[in-house]
Amino acid sequence: MNEVAEYLERLRNRLDAGVLLVAVSKRQPIEKLFSAYEAGQRDFGENKVQELVEKQPQMSSDVRWHMIGHLQTNKVKYIAPFIHLIHSVDSLKLLKEVDKRARQNDRVIGVLLQMSIAQESTKTGMDESLLEEILQRSDQGEWPNINIQGLMGMATNTPDEDQIRKEFRDLNRMFQDMRKAGFDLGILSMGMSGDLQIAQEEGSTMVRVGTAAFGPRNY
Numbered sequence: 001m002n003e004v005a006e007y008l009e010r011l012r013n014r015l016d017a018g019v020l021l022v023a024v025s026k027r028q029p030i031e032k033l034f035s036a037y038e039a040g041q042r043d044f045g046e047n048k049v050q051e052l053v054e055k056q057p058q059m060s061s062d063v064r065w066h067m068i069g070h071l072q073t074n075k076v077k078y079i080a081p082f083i084h085l086i087h088s089v090d091s092l093k094l095l096k097e098v099d100k101r102a103r104q105n106d107r108v109i110g111v112l113l114q115m116s117i118a119q120e121s122t123k124t125g126m127d128e129s130l131l132e133e134i135l136q137r138s139d140q141g142e143w144p145n146i147n148i149q150g151l152m153g154m155a156t157n158t159p160d161e162d163q164i165r166k167e168f169r170d171l172n173r174m175f176q177d178m179r180k181a182g183f184d185l186g187i188l189s190m191g192m193s194g195d196l197q198i199a200q201e202e203g204s205t206m207v208r209v210g211t212a213a214f215g216p217r218n219y
C-alpha cells in the first residue's frame with residue numbers, strides 16, 4: 001500500500017458510521033490525489049479557486065469537488081461549471097452570486113452556510129438571524145439554482161478542548177434549531193485533522209480532513 005492509502009485507511013477507521021470524509025487536498029501534489037482516488041476516495045476539498053481549477057481537469061469526472069475556503073464573489077464563475085458543494089457561503093452577496101452563476105451554467109449548486117462560531121475574528125461566517133432569513137427566503141423560491149444543504153463551521157485554533165467542544169455544540173444547536181423549524185438541512189460540516197473526534201462526538205456528519213488524509217502539506 002502507498003503512503004496515502006495507509007493514511008486513508010487509518011483515517012477511515014476513526015470515522016463514525018454515516019460521517020462523510022472530504023479529503024482536503026490543498027497544497028498536495030496531484031499524484032497524491034491520484035493515490036487517494038485509487039483507494040476509493042471521491043470527495044476532495046480545496047480552499048483556493050486557482051488550485052481547484054488546475055486540479056479538476058486532471059481528475060476523473062466522478063470526483064465531487066468541495067470548495068471549503070473563503071470564496072471571493074468575483075471568482076465564483078470559475079468553479080460554477082463543476083463544483084459539487086460550497087461549504088463557505090458566508091454572506092448574502094456571495095449566495096446570490098452562486099445562484100446567478102449556477103443558473104448561467106444550467107446547474108443547481110449545493111451550498112452550506114458558514115456560521116461564525118470561533119473566537120478568532122479571522123474566521124468568517126454569518127450569525128443566526130441572517131441564517132434564518134436566508135433559509136426562509138430560499139424556501140420561498142428566491143434562489144432556484146442553489147440548494148442549501150446544511151451548515152459549516154470552524155472551531156477556534158486552540159489546545160483548549162472544552163472551548164472547541166463548546167463551539168461545535170453551539171453549531172449543532174443552530175443546525176437542530178433550524179431543522180426543528182422545518183428547514184430541510186442534512187449536512188453539518190465540522191471537524192478537521194486536529195478536532196475530528198470532538199466534532200464527531202458533537203454531531204458532525206461531514207469532516208474536512210487534510211494532513212491526516214495526505215500527510216504534511218507543501219508550503
Ligand SMILES: *Cc1c(COP(=O)(O)O)cnc(C)c1O
Nearest residue numbers: 024047068192193208209210211
Ligand atoms: C485546510 C482546511 C481543513 C483541513 O485541515 P487539516 O488540519 O489539514 O485537516 C479543513 N477545513 C478548512 C476550511 C481548511 O482550510
